[in-house]
Amino acid sequence: MDRSLSAAEWESGAAAFPRQFALTRRFALGTVRNLSVPGDGTRVLFVRTGDGADPVSRLWLWEDGAERELAGPGTLGAAPSGPGSEPERAARERTREQAVGVTDYAADSAGSLVAFTVGGALWAVRTAGGPPFRVPVEGPVTDPRPSPDGTLIAYVREGTLCVVSPAGPDQHHRPGDADGESALGARELAVPEGPGVTYGLTDHVAAESMGRLRGHWWAPDGSALLVARVDTARVARRWLSDPAHPERPPRAIPYPAAGTANAEVTLHLVRLDGTRTEVDTRRTGFEYVATARWDGWGPLVTVQSRDQRTVLTLAADPADGSTEVLDMCEDEHWVELVPGTPCRTESGALVRTSDEGDTRRLTVAGTAVTPPGLQVQAVLGTDGEAVWFSAVQDPTVEHVWRWSPGAAPEQVSRADGVHGAAVGRGTVVLDGLTPRGQRVTVLRAGRAAGGVDAVAEEPALPPEPLFLTLGERGLRAALYLPSWCRPGTAPPRSLPVLLNPYSGPGMRLVVRARHWASCVSRWFAEQGFAVLVTDGRGTPGRGPAWEKAVRGDQLTPVLEDQRDALRAAAVARPFLDLDRVAIRGWSFSGTLAAAAVLRHPDVFHAAVAGAGPSEQRLYDTHWKERFLGHPDQEPGNYDSSSLIQDAPLLRRPLLLIHGTDDDNVAFAHTLRLSAALLAAGRDHSVLPLPGASHLVRDEAAAEQLLPFQARFLKDALAR
Known part of the structure; x- marks a missing residue:
């Protein structure tokens, strides 16, 4: 804990933090x-x-x-x-x-x-x-x-x-009458054939759940483009409106809920004269175009099966669109789509990852080149035959590594933190989130050539967590205590405990880096809580088996890890008051928080659940079917991971928060859970955020949300 701050400065920082948090957009x-x-x-x-x-x-x-x-x-x-x-x-x-x-x-x-x-x-x-x-x-x-x-x-x-x-x-386009040109000189290369069709854009599940944000890619010689055609005609529409402004018309978005039809996505080679050829990506059962790129060896595409257990890597002929299967990857649960893969080196060697044993390894030309225990998180780029990637050995730290033929992988970043990089010819820009904030360093030919300055504000409350390894599963956790708790000594009174996890797929919070969530945990500690953050099963960085332990049931093992971490932390720290335990979360952890008080009221005594999916069948196909399967084939998985049927179990204070314009986790999730709680005669509180999406951007709302939650939790634990 930063003892350079006086007690008055800590108090002042705690008062200033919510405003700073809102103004800086979560730093x-x-x-x-x-x-x-x-x-x-x-x-x-x-x-x-x-x-x-x-x-x-x-x-x-x-x-x-x-x-x-x-x-x-x-x-x-x-x-x-x-x-x-x-x-x-x-x-x-x-x-x-x-x-x-x-x-x-x-x-x-x-x-x-x-x-x-x-x-x-x-x-x-x-x-x-x-x-x-x-x-x-x-x-x-x-x-x-x-x-x-x-x-x-x-x-x-x-x-x-x-x-x-x-x-x-100093130049201007002149109006022209040439065929295919507009008055402003632009040419239309691919025009939608009807409503619900787009060219050059991505679709909802590709962007939200697969990480593919693009829909068109230039050929290296500039003669053509690889273009995604998205047809949402079969996709059900959701109508989003702002109840605070009934005069505004609703907007429709195509949203493929679990078990329903996906958008039809095809790829086309579009030439500058407007002619085009479809790329042969259509294979029975392979609904998802997961990745696409066009490098010096031609178009490279991956398609994934609807059950996500098989991924094919295809090389496309830029002349006729025919494809050749370069690689097939299969998994009994799901094939993880690792950012940056697949790609190719300058010689054309295919770069991807492979889950071997309990390690996600980097493979080049079909050979694993990283050792067991080094968990590859992303491929950052290639430079000649060298491959740059990020990987984890200790789950609290992520480093940038380099592999080149004939040499063992070399760790490039050194400081504690979570590191990524941008790669170019002989240049690597290390982008590290460290315990002191963001640090960006430019390396040329392996030597520091300067840096890029981050100008983010320093948090009013610098987080200084105590990192713990808890229980028989070695759960990684971070404990935040109030500033008046001296290191190594018990506080003068017992402390209520606030669990503040995410503990879901795709994100780790227990890392040796200063991020916005750690700053929020620090602020809640200053409100008088002992704040415990734990990354349990389902989180990345601890190997495929750890990530896939939630297949079929996204709540039971995760809740078990939160309970085990709480009890293990209290064994060595008896000042943690297990009779006053609260939990809060947003999105996945919003569901987790609500499930905690519904299913384990003996352990969890109050909860704040923000924007959590309460009915899993309402969430999108790719993300939800990855973990729970198709709802028509495995309906029990959806029942065990949904909360509606648990509503009659509530006997602890519960606050539900949700933005009314959320197109990721629909407001309907909270409305349905609230309706079920009301029907069961269970008291609860609901805070709607008019016009807010999954991310609360309004400064006034963002500033007041943290104090509102703190007051609710303090009152709830005092009952």
Whole structure:
């Protein structure tokens, strides 16, 4: 615990924290994001806001040890705004983007031309110098991407894939009458055949559950594009409206709930003359286009079966669209889609991961090249024949590693934390979240060449957790105590306990890094709780068996781990008051919190459940069927992991919180659970957040949410 702060400073920090947390968007503002290393590796592109409380994001260039702003409020000639189209709004929601302005971009292969959107308008800037310039095309524009040589920009407008030649600030497009051209010089390459069809965009489950955020990829020579065609005609619609504004019309979104029809996704080779050829990806039972890219060896695609137990890697012929199966991966539970895989080295060697024994190993050309016990988390890129990846040995730390032929894997990052990287020709940009915040270091030829500054605010309450290993399963946990508890001594009175986990798939909270969730746990500790955070079964970083222990039942083993961690922590720390135990969570952990008081009221005495899926059949196909199977084939799994039938069991205080405009976990989850609780005569509280999505962006609501929860939990445990 940071003893450099006085008691008064701790008290002041606790009072200031909720406001700071809201203003900084969970300390996201001022962080360095979307790093890339185009061209020869001498340049680094990234986005970052002006400071830790500035919500306007800018595009930046790092070169020769210095940063230069390429595009921001002073150069765009207009106040940056939010999303300009429904696809852009959806993309912001999928990436949990909290800033406005230049939040995403794409560059040509040399890093000379960068394209981006602001408020649905298409902009570009040349990194050699000069101001950003607006490319005059009809909007709203989504996902602009320059061709490798920078002579064209591909983008999507209302589901139509278009290309345009970028003009400089002193050039203007002239209206033309040429066939296929608009008055502004853009050409339409792929036009939707009807409602519900788009070209060049992703679909909901690919973006939310598979991590595929893109829908078009240029050929290396710029002659054609690999384009996703998405047809949502069979997908059920959900209608989202804001009850606080009944004058506004609802909006429809195609949402494939578990057991229902998915979008039909096909890939097409679209040439610049508008002709196209479908890529042969259709195989019986393989509904998901999981990944796609186009490298020097041609289009590379993976498709996944509906039951997610088989993934095929396909090489496509760019001439006729025919495909060859390069690799097949199978698993009795599910094949994990590891970020960055598959890809190929410069010689064409296929890079992917393979679950062997209880280790997720890196394989190159079919051979495992990492040792047992080193859990690969993502492939970060290739440079020649070298492969850069992130991996875990200790679940509380994640490092960047490098493998090259004839050599053992080498750990590159050193400091404690969670590290990733952007890779280019001879350049690696290490992006580390450390105990002191974000640290970004540029390495050239293996040597430090400078850094990129993060300007996020320092938290008013610096988290200083005590890391623990608990119980027979070696559960990794972090314990946060109030500032007035001296290290190594028992506090003068017993402390109520607050469990503050996520403990779900895809995320670890018990890491040796300062992240927003650790800051929140620190704040709750300052409210007088002993806060215990535990990563149980189902979380990443401890091997395939640990991750897949939740197959068929997402709640029982996870709840068991939370109970075991609580009891084990209290054995060595008897000041933890097991007669006053609360639990809180959001999303998956919102479900976990509600399940805790419903199913184990003898252990958990109060809960705050935010935006939790209470009826698992309402969640999307890919994510939910991964863990519970198809609801028509394994209905018992959905019953055991849903909460509606547990409503009559409630006898502890429960607060449900949910945004009314949540397109990820629908507000219906909370409404149905509340209705079931009411029907069973069980008292509970509901806090709706009008207009809020899965991420609460409104500053006033975000500022008040933490104190509201703290008051509820204190009152509940005092009863």
